[in-house]
Amino acid sequence: MFFVIRVRGSTGVIADIKDTLDLLNLTRISHAVLVEENPSMKGMLQKAKDYLTWGEIDAETLTEIIEKRGKLVGGDKVTEEYLKENTDFSSFEELANALINAEIKAKDINMKPVFRLHPPRKGYESIRLTYNEGGTLGYRGEEIIDLAKRMS
Template sequence: MYLVIRVRGTTGVIQGIASTLEMLRLNRINHAVLVEENPSYKGMLQKAKDYITWGEIDAETLTEIIEKRGRLVGGARISEEYLAENTDYSSFEELANALLNGELKAQDINMKPVFRLHPPRKGYEGIRHSIKEGGSLGYRGEDINSLAKRMA
């Protein structure tokens, strides 16, 4: 499971890339979504690589993001009481593990698929360059967890 975060804004985006970002539900800067690791999503990520960053998320980071930034349809926060009453999961850890293993999707429990994150503490490394050049864009692997924790 990948966590994808939009880093750059909308000014001057080519139409094909803009539609790809829209299909990924990344409409604004600092929005994040979870996507599966399959060839179609990998192609979309490669197409939009100059505007996003992504990597493999671990259960601990996903738990923190759901707890702090997860919202239900309608804007209410997700609570452990809600999870116990309306789902088969009693804690954020169980929900995060189920999402990572592909046992359920966010929409199954009435959760919004987009996480609206804060800008990262201490800022991005450079929003016009790739990770390989010392910037923030592109595939970052396990390092996405440290960025997501700075943004939660």
């Protein structure tokens, strides 16, 4: 499962790329989504690589993000009480593991698929260079965990 974060804004974006970002539910800077690791999603990420960064997320980090930033449809926070009463999960850890293993989707439990994060503490490296060149954009593998923690 990929954790995808939008890094750059919408000024001057080509229409095809803007449509791809909309399909990924990444309409604003510092929004993040969970995306399945399949060829069609990889193609979408590759198409919008100049506006996104992504990598594999672990259950511990996702648990922290759901706890701090998870919202239900309607705007309420996701709480453990809600999980116990309305889902088969009794904790954030169980929910995070199920999401990472693609057993469920966020909308199945009435949770918004987008996480609205803060800008990262100490800022981005560079929003015009790829991760391999010392910037922020593109695929970063396990290093997405560090960025996600700085943004949560």
